[in-house]
Amino acid sequence: MFNVETIRKDFPILHRQVNGKPLVYFDNAATSQTPQQVMDAIVEYYSNYNANIHRGVHSLSQEATDKYEQARLTIQKHFNAKASHEIIMTSGTTHGINLVASGFTTLLKKGDEVIVSALEHHSNIVPWQMLCERTGAILRVLPMNDEGELVMAAYADLLSEKTKLVFVNHISNALGTINPIKQIIEQAHAVGAAVLVDGAQACPHLKPDVQALDVDFYVTSAHKMCGPTGVGMLYGKEDWLNKLPAYQGGGEMIAEVTFEKTTYADLPHKFEAGTPNICGGIAFGAAIDYMNHIGFENIATYEHELLEYATAQLLEIEGLKIYGTAKEKTSVISFNLKGIHPYDVGTLLDKMGVAVRTGHHCAQPIMDYYKIPGTVRASFAFYNTKQEIDTLVSGVKKAKMMLS
Amino acid sequence: MTIKAIQEDLIDEFSMFEDWEERYQYMIDLGKTLPLIEDAYKTQDNVIKGCQSKVWVHAEMDDDKVVFTADSDAIITKGIIAILIRVFSNQHPKDIIAADTDFIDEIGLKEHLSPTRANGLVSMIKQLKMYAIAYQTQLN
Numbered sequence: 343m344f345n346v347e348t349i350r351k352d353f354p355i356l357h358r359q360v361n362g363k364p365l366v367y368f369d370n371a372a373t374s375q376t377p378q379q380v381m382d383a384i385v386e387y388y389s390n391y392n393a394n395i396h397r398g399v400h401s402l403s404q405e406a407t408d409k410y411e412q413a414r415l416t417i418q419k420h421f422n423a424k425a426s427h428e429i430i431m432t433s434g435t436t437h438g439i440n441l442v443a444s445g446f447t448t449l450l451k452k453g454d455e456v457i458v459s460a461l462e463h464h465s466n467i468v469p470w471q472m473l474c475e476r477t478g479a480i481l482r483v484l485p486m487n488d489e490g491e492l493v494m495a496a497y498a499d500l501l502s503e504k505t506k507l508v509f510v511n512h513i514s515n516a517l518g519t520i521n522p523i524k525q526i527i528e529q530a531h532a533v534g535a536a537v538l539v540d541g542a543q544a545c546p547h548l549k550p551d552v553q554a555l556d557v558d559f560y561v562t563s564a565h566k567m568c569g570p571t572g573v574g575m576l577y578g579k580e581d582w583l584n585k586l587p588a589y590q591g592g593g594e595m596i597a598e599v600t601f602e603k604t605t606y607a608d609l610p611h612k613f614e615a616g617t618p619n620i621c622g623g624i625a626f627g628a629a630i631d632y633m634n635h636i637g638f639e640n641i642a643t644y645e646h647e648l649l650e651y652a653t654a655q656l657l658e659i660e661g662l663k664i665y666g667t668a669k670e671k672t673s674v675i676s677f678n679l680k681g682i683h684p685y686d687v688g689t690l691l692d693k694m695g696v697a698v699r700t701g702h703h704c705a706q707p708i709m710d711y712y713k714i715p716g717t718v719r720a721s722f723a724f725y726n727t728k729q730e731i732d733t734l735v736s737g738v739k740k741a742k743m744m745l746s
Numbered sequence: 747m748t749i750k751a752i753q754e755d756l757i758d759e760f761s762m763f764e765d766w767e768e769r770y771q772y773m774i775d776l777g778k779t780l781p782l783i784e785d786a787y788k789t790q791d792n793v794i795k796g797c798q799s800k801v802w803v804h805a806e807m808d809d810d811k812v813v814f815t816a817d818s819d820a821i822i823t824k825g826i827i828a829i830l831i832r833v834f835s836n837q838h839p840k841d842i843i844a845a846d847t848d849f850i851d852e853i854g855l856k857e858h859l860s861p862t863r864a865n866g867l868v869s870m871i872k873q874l875k876m877y878a879i880a881y882q883t884q885l886n
Binding site for chain 1: 819820
């Protein structure tokens with residue numbers, strides 16, 4: 343039974359004050375809060391079995407290795423990957439994208455084409471631009487419309503036998519649009535192109551099935567889904583991961599080293615050089631367990647309710663415009679007040695204890711499309727309440743009064 | 747008036763506000779009323795891009811004093827600029843170079859001058875000082 347008041351008890355931070363007011367945390371798309379269960383996993387790790395993994399013969403190292411590999415299995419099961427070695431532990435989404443982009447340096451040649459969507463975060467644009475600079479491949483852009491949806495009619499025109507790679511986010515961080523990634527993947531595969539999906543914004547809201555999607559690469563970060571920062575995962579189809587060269591050299595990733603030649607370890611270790619974020623990986627597993635315990639169907643239903651409620655309330659404010667009105671969207675509202683800079687609204691809301699994000703959200707091309715410097719973004723999680731939305735709405739009204 | 751005297755005036759003025767709302771309303775009103783820079787100077791060369799808001803700064807010499815004009819696209823940033831200009835403009839370059847901005851702390855606006863705030867204000871102060879250093883070199 344989904345009960346938000348019970349859930350809120352799991353999150354100590356939600357009970358603190360900011361600027362003398364009860365915290366209203368609506369910056370979930372930037373990072374989610376951490377439940378006690380995940381913090382307990384972190385404390386337990388350092389209290390009971392902190393040791394370096396994979397190499398030790400002693401019991402503590404074995405225990406830590408087992409827990410870490412158990413987390414990998416939890417991640418594999420959650421995303422429904424065929425094999426656990428298709429899950430590469432990373433430091434986060436950006437790391438995963440860079441790993442793949444770097445690997446494609448040897449697989450692309452001059453004149454090849456790669457397609458990026460207009461809705462991307464800078465982290466899913468810049469590594470590919472760098473890849474194009476290195477290889478002479480051409481970066482093409484899948485455009486968006488006024489609602490913040492991808493123009494799928496244009497996609498078919500962009501695809502050709504020259505297309506080698508397509509990268510798109512599952513959900514836009516700036517607008518909340520849920521992209522039709524299944525269709526994007528199908529059409530890309532029809533011309534022989536691989537697809538990387540940035541799932542950082544999707545994983546807090548839904549449960550992706552990488553086999554059903556038939557996606558080639560899927561990346562995400564733990565800290566968007568109740569886990570700690572500095573850890574994430576890259577899913578890659580085994581064939582692709584075998585084709586990509588090793589990313590970073592170091593310990594863990596080797597089979598045999600002589601000064602003449604090194605042979606690399608098998609998957610997933612080939613891509614996991616050095617001592618990993620062991621505690622982070624284990625806590626990532628705990629976060630996935632926690633979210634599955636709440637249930638993604640419950641989360642989706644409740645967050646949709648919050649989104650509808652907040653949208654209706656905010657639209658009653660005269661001069662407030664919402665950016666991103668896609669039919670399929672998650673609990674993210676990007677908005678501006680007419681003639682008022684988002685920074686001013688965010689600054690005043692902070693004084694009232696309401697944490698929102700302002701600015702371009704690392705998605706400048708989207709802001710350029712709308713010809714705005716940025717937006718105020720309120721993003722809701724399953725532990726937020728309608729009362730908190732009321733606080734946001736009255737805060738926005740007050741900010742408008744002060745700034746007009 | 748010396749920079750120090752102006753800063754003390756500001757601390758006095760701000761001590762009269764009872765809460766954050768009065769303080770911010772005052773800054774917003776400052777931001778709204780002051781014409782801070784001529785449009786001709788709102789050029790690419792004069793812009794300081796923060797991640798959050800933009801700031802334009804222009805400097806010129808009037809006798810042996812530096813006159814600053816500036817602007818921002820965000821009104822609270824503009825209000826703080828108005829305060830900074832009141833402190834630093836129309837002063838001798840050597841006084842500008844020597845001045846500190848500790849008063850910002852005392853008037854309760856410290857968070858706006860944090861280097862991580864990315865509103866362009868920290869870079870703006872650096873820019874004011876750079877202008878002062880350049881003009882001081884000319885005077886020498």
